[in-house]
Amino acid sequence: MSDRTDQELARLKAQLGPVAARFDADLLETCPSTSSLLLDRAAAGAPSGAVLWALEQTAGRGRRGRAWVARPEASLTFSLLWRFQPGTRLSGLSLAAGLAVAQALEGLGARGIALKWPNDIWLDGRKLGGILIELHQSGARTAAVIGIGLNLAPPAPGDVLDQPVAGLSESSAVSTDPVVALAAVLASLATTLDLFERQGFAVLRDAWQARHALQDQPVRLVDDSGEAEGLCRGVDAEGALMLERDGLLVRVLGGDVSLRRRG
Template sequence: MSDRTDHELSRLRAQLGPVAPRFDADLLESCPSTSSLLLERAAAGAPSGSVVWALEQTAGRGRRGRAWVARSGASLTFSLLWRFAPGTRLAGLSLAVGLAVAQALERLGAQGVALKWPNDIWLDGRKLGGVLIELQQSGARTASVIGVGLNLLPPADGAVTDQPVAGLSASGARSTDAVTVLAALLASLADVLDHFEAHGFAAMRDAWQARHALQDQAVRLIDDSGEAEGICRGVDEDGALMLERDGVMVRVLGGDVSLRRQA
């Protein structure tokens, strides 16, 4: 561990305060994928609350095989291992994590943060970050590796992106310091994941809906079987998307699905 990473981890523990004992964080200068590394550690018995945070990520994974590359100083990229009790229903987990991220950013003073089903964080209609959940079964217990990527600053000039992208610096947040933001996110995740384990996504559905970026808007749903258009009516108590098509409500589960505003 370098002096720099040791200093940043000390700052993180201090800012986490009373919840610091719930996390065991490791900071890397560079890493291909924080989630891949943490999945390996989970299989080897790493405890719940383990965190891998990378200043630079070179081969991160997004949904549908998209890459998520983190630039040092401009992005926050980390993965959190969370082990759920046997029998916990995990429907809606990615939405619960998105809600935890949004609430943490709001507590930092960010304005205009919204959620797009199933796992995107938006700022004023542009992508601010995303969540990727990967599950690992061990006996009766389920380990969830929760990957979070967040843009602290806008993309560099000339950067190629497949959609409009925003940085937290444009949100009015009091700080874009990676340690401050990470501490806020981890504290929020601990609270939301405890609540999720006890009560399921249904208990936080209204809070998610209140931040829904595409509520009652015309959308285009894209998956491997083709495209469908309809009106986005939010999510049900399991986190499934409710799409109204020709007056009929269709329930869309998670998977390899892309949701976009109609042109």
């Protein structure tokens, strides 16, 4: 471990304060994918609260096979391992994680934060970050590897993008220091995941809905079977999207589905 990573991890522990004991963080200068490495560590018995943070990620994964590449100093990319008690219903977990991230950024002073089902964080209508959750089963217990990528700075000139992208530096956040942002997000995740484990997504639904980017807007759903259009009517108590089509509500579960604003 380099002096730089030692110093950053010491700063993170200090920033986390009393909740630092709930996390076991490791920092890499560069790696292909924090989630892939943490899944391997989960299989080897890594504890709940294990965090793998990379200054540079070269082969990160997003939903539907998209890449998430982190540029040093411009992105925050990390994965968190969280082990749930047997019998925990995980419906809506990606939404709960997104809510935790949004609340953490708001706590840093960011305004204009919104959530797009099922796993995107937006700033003023542009993508600020994303979440990818992968599960690992060990006996009766399920472990979730929660991969999170946040743009700390806006895209650089020449970046090839498939959608409008924002950076946290464009918000009113008091800091874009990756250590400060990571500590805030981890602390928020611990509180939110504890509540989620006890009571499910239903107790978080209203807070998620209050930040819903596409509420009552015309949208298009895309998956491997085709496309569907309708009005986005929010989510139910299990985190399923409610799509209104021809006056009827259709319940759309998570998975390999992309939701886009129509127009």
